[in-house]
Amino acid sequence: xxxxxxxxxxxxxxxxxxxxxxxxxxxxxxxxxxxxxxxxxxxxxxxxxxxxxxxxxxxxxxxxxxxxxxxxxxxxxxxxxxxxxxxxxxxxxxxxxxxxxxxxxxxxxxxxxxxxxxxxxxxxxxxxxxxxxxxxxxxxxxxxxxxxxxxxxxxxxxxxxxxxxxxxxxxxxxxxxxxxxxxxxxxxxxxxxxxxxxxxxxxxxxxxxxxxxxxxxxxxxxxxxxxxxxxxxxxxxxxxxxxxxxxxxxxxxxxxxxxxxxxxxxxxxxxxxxxxxxxxxxxxxxxxxxxxxxxxxxxxxxxxxxxxxxxxxxxxxxxxxxxxxxxxxxxxxxxx
Ligand code: TRP
Numbered sequence: 034x035x036x037x038x039x040x041x042x043x044x045x046x047x048x049x050x051x052x053x054x055x056x057x058x059x060x061x062x063x064x065x066x067x068x069x070x071x072x073x074x075x076x077x078x079x080x081x082x083x084x085x086x087x088x089x090x091x092x093x094x095x096x097x098x099x100x101x102x103x104x105x106x107x108x109x110x111x112x113x114x115x116x117x118x119x120x121x122x123x124x125x126x127x128x129x130x131x132x133x134x135x136x137x138x139x140x141x142x143x144x145x146x147x148x149x150x151x152x153x154x155x156x157x158x159x160x161x162x163x164x165x166x167x168x169x170x171x172x173x174x175x176x177x178x179x180x181x182x183x184x185x186x187x188x189x190x191x192x193x194x195x196x197x198x199x200x201x202x203x204x205x206x207x208x209x210x211x212x213x214x215x216x217x218x219x220x221x222x223x224x225x226x227x228x229x230x231x232x233x234x235x236x237x238x239x240x241x242x243x244x245x246x247x248x249x250x251x252x253x254x255x256x257x258x259x260x261x262x263x264x265x266x267x268x269x270x271x272x273x274x275x276x277x278x279x280x281x282x283x284x285x286x287x288x289x290x291x292x293x294x295x296x297x298x299x300x301x302x303x304x305x306x307x308x309x310x311x312x313x314x315x316x317x318x319x320x321x322x323x324x325x326x327x328x329x330x331x332x333x334x335x336x337x338x339x340x341x342x343x344x345x346x347x348x349x350x351x352x353x354x355x356x357x358x359x360x361x362x363x364x365x366x367x368x369x
Contacts, residue, residue: 036071039064039216040179042117042170043074045081045094049101051247051320052226052236055290057185058105064183065111072112073177073350074102079117080169083162099339101249104330113346117173122354127172129361131165133201139164143190171195174213175202175361176354181216189215206364210357226287229263232279250328253321260284260317261310271303271312281309288316291323 041061049058065072078095086094095116107114117123139145148163170191174182175198184192192215202208226236228245240246244259251259265280273282273296289299306312362368 038179039070039072039181041074041183042077045076045078045098048248050238055226062106075115075117077117100334104327109342109345120354122358123172127169130168167191167194171198178357183216208364227283232283257317261313265309269307272300284316291319
């Protein structure tokens, strides 16, 4: 049977959180174990240029993220991993796709509108890179002609945009690019990881209140302190109810996903416990065990190892990208 190609891009901005781990990264770990999958992921360092960033910050983010992906268990022998700027052909496809897109289409993108309104009352002017963000994303994808793209809910619109471009290419130029489908990485039934002090809101890496967010590289004593300080309720019963018990439910989701058991099973474990402090300590232990492992792996990786990892599949990936781009260029009439 032919393998299904799964593709995903990870933005290289900011530090990764427990929410990122549970919500999406841990999914990649499962997917790479399936022999029927070919998993390709990349770090979107070109997309990272759409907000002002220094060379030092950019390099630090990319290295930190790459190290974390490896530290959590992404295995370069099972998952092909590259840096967006390593595959230069993406820029050529980006240009071609830009000729098939209208400015109006781009201006209607939710992410663009959000970013544009946020910038509107500051002196910062919106770079065209932000407007063109979805075209580069489409180019990332179309260059590798995958069966599935793994994205969070917030990227669904960009994926629809990509699918429209694929249909246009196939119709106008008679290419045979696969109509890629989304695999949404977010957890089901509202089981997103929420902010510890404000469990009605998503855990975010850019939260002003640092007690809301657990970063994968946080000091473990800090992690414990944050979990013990999580907002709960006064019922002193531990069960899952997103509406009435958002804080307790959040801790249950964290506990059950790290332990790889169902929510039901987790509820059963705590059926007779009425002490929230004890409950939080047990959850904190579970989280700290996970983070201790990740952090140990993380600190064992050096820059040389990272370069080795980035070169591991580069030849193959470049060949795939060249082949797909040449097919498109040929159909369009760019190759004599
Ligand atoms: N925009 C994606 C995000 O913020 C990252 C990304 C860039 C991506 N190019 C992609 C994801 C291609 C999937 C496929 O998460």
